[in-house]
Amino acid sequence: MLVIGGIVLVAANLLVIAAAARRSVSALPVGVFLEIAAPVQALAARALGALRASWEEYVASGAAARENRELRRRLEELAGREAERRELELENRRLKELLAFKAALPGEAVAARVIARDPAAWFKTVVLDKGEEDGIRKGLPAVTARGAVGQILDASPRRARLLLLIDYNSAADALVQRSRARGVLKGTSGAECLLDYLQHADDVQPGDAVITSGFDGVYPKGLLLGTVSAVDFQGSDVFKEVRVAPAVDFDKLEEVLVIVARPVPAPAPPRRR
Amino acid sequence: MKTLALLGAGFFLVLLQTVGVPALAETAGVFDLLLPWVIHLALFRPLREGLPLVLGFGLLLDHLSGAPLGVFLTVYGWGFLGIRLFRRVLHAESPWVITALLLGAVLFENLLFLGVMELAGESRPLARDFLREVGAQLGWALLAGPLLAALMVGLERGRPGRRARRLAAGGLP
Numbered sequence: 001m002l003v004i005g006g007i008v009l010v011a012a013n014l015l016v017i018a019a020a021a022r023r024s025v026s027a028l029p030v031g032v033f034l035e036i037a038a039p040v041q042a043l044a045a046r047a048l049g050a051l052r053a054s055w056e057e058y059v060a061s062g063a064a065a066r067e068n069r070e071l072r073r074r075l076e077e078l079a080g081r082e083a084e085r086r087e088l089e090l091e092n093r094r095l096k097e098l099l100a101f102k103a104a105l106p107g108e109a110v111a112a113r114v115i116a117r118d119p120a121a122w123f124k125t126v127v128l129d130k131g132e133e134d135g136i137r138k139g140l141p142a143v144t145a146r147g148a149v150g151q152i153l154d155a156s157p158r159r160a161r162l163l164l165l166i167d168y169n170s171a172a173d174a175l176v177q178r179s180r181a182r183g184v185l186k187g188t189s190g191a192e193c194l195l196d197y198l199q200h201a202d203d204v205q206p207g208d209a210v211i212t213s214g215f216d217g218v219y220p221k222g223l224l225l226g227t228v229s230a231v232d233f234q235g236s237d238v239f240k241e242v243r244v245a246p247a248v249d250f251d252k253l254e255e256v257l258v259i260v261a262r263p264v265p266a267p268a269p270p271r272r273r
Numbered sequence: 274m275k276t277l278a279l280l281g282a283g284f285f286l287v288l289l290q291t292v293g294v295p296a297l298a299e300t301a302g303v304f305d306l307l308l309p310w311v312i313h314l315a316l317f318r319p320l321r322e323g324l325p326l327v328l329g330f331g332l333l334l335d336h337l338s339g340a341p342l343g344v345f346l347t348v349y350g351w352g353f354l355g356i357r358l359f360r361r362v363l364h365a366e367s368p369w370v371i372t373a374l375l376l377g378a379v380l381f382e383n384l385l386f387l388g389v390m391e392l393a394g395e396s397r398p399l400a401r402d403f404l405r406e407v408g409a410q411l412g413w414a415l416l417a418g419p420l421l422a423a424l425m426v427g428l429e430r431g432r433p434g435r436r437a438r439r440l441a442a443g444g445l446p
Contacts (some may be wrong), residue, residue: 116291118338121406122386122398125339153339163339168390168397189390190402
């Protein structure tokens with residue numbers, strides 16, 4: 001019974017298809033289906049489109065993010081290289097300046113790098129990467145192209161400690177370049193030094209250059225120590241209070257020249273009788 | 274193990290103070306970075322562990338610095354013993370107590386340095402330089418104090434916690 005029913009159904013189906021193939025047969029007008037289906041299709045199509053767009057965007061943004069990361073990494077690498085290049089360029093410039101200054105110095109000098117600073121804010125010393133093996137010993141002066149820096153406090157075979165001019169223990173015999181007034185430049189462990197023992201009559205004004213006199217036996221004559229920043233004088237004082245801004249920027253000190261040997265002065269000619 | 278870690282921390286701080294900080298910024302206004310370390314030892318570590326470390330590093334810094342020999346030894350040694358005395362009456366884990374101790378230590382150290390410079394130097398710092406420097410150091414100590422206190426307390430609280438867990442796991446006798 002079921003088989004017979006099935007055969008009848010298939011046959012009827014084939015007949016309908018055959019008839020429909022010959023001419024268009026429809027129970028309802030085509031437009032009705034279109035009208036019902038189209039909005040849903042459109043909605044689905046829009047949703048799918050949006051979904052696809054989102055997916056493509058997601059995939060693309062993933063790729064863009066990866067690319068972005070890669071570009072950032074390369075940028076950082078390049079920035080690092082640029083900083084290294086700039087650092088080498090600056091070092092090169094400083095060393096050239098130092099070399100030119102070394103050639104102009106009377107006597108022999110050893111270039112040394114600053115490798116550490118004093119652990120206490122009030123004590124202005126630095127550690128150098130050269131020591132006794134390089135001819136550095138206690139008491140020798142250190143300079144840069146900008147001027148005098150300080151003197152060696154103590155030395156081990158491969159390291160030396162340098163007492164900076166701005167330390168409260170530092171003192172250098174000095175001259176006011178313009179007027180030749182003589183005093184002693186003392187560190188204060190602060191930003192400025194004091195030029196001591198300048199008397200009432202001594203001519204000194206802000207802006208005057210202060211140089212080493214060479215009389216202390218430590219620094220060669222004529223090295224720049226700093227510039228007078230203020231002159232304070234009360235009528236009752238014995239000496240003027242003269243503040244000096246150091247020529248060297250001690251916070252940025254990286255290399256110095258230690259003068260290890262000075263030219264021996266030529267013997268004086270014999271006096272005629 | 275803890276002593277070794279404290280020793281390592283001490284060396285790290287010395288390097289930071291003499292090489293790291295000067296390379297990154299101006300050293301002006303930065304307080305002695307070993308002072309919090311001394312405070313930590315005084316507050317939280319036994320005398321037999323803390324005192325040799327403090328004296329050893331005091332001696333080391335005296336040799337690294339251009340300061341007269343014994344200045345750092347005095348600051349660290351007396352600071353350590355003084356804080357240990359106060360520890361009996363202070364609530365050591367309070368961030369305010371630790372910050373106040375740091376401020377006191379910074380002030381004590383700077384006043385001692387000033388005294389040494391007055392006694393032994395060619396000259397002394399200008400008053401405005403001294404006030405500016407000490408003011409900046411105290412300011413930094415005030416800002417960093419609570420953070421350092423949290424770090425100290427965290428380090429010390431972590432220790433018994435770990436021990437308890439290991440005990441529970443049968444790791445310790």
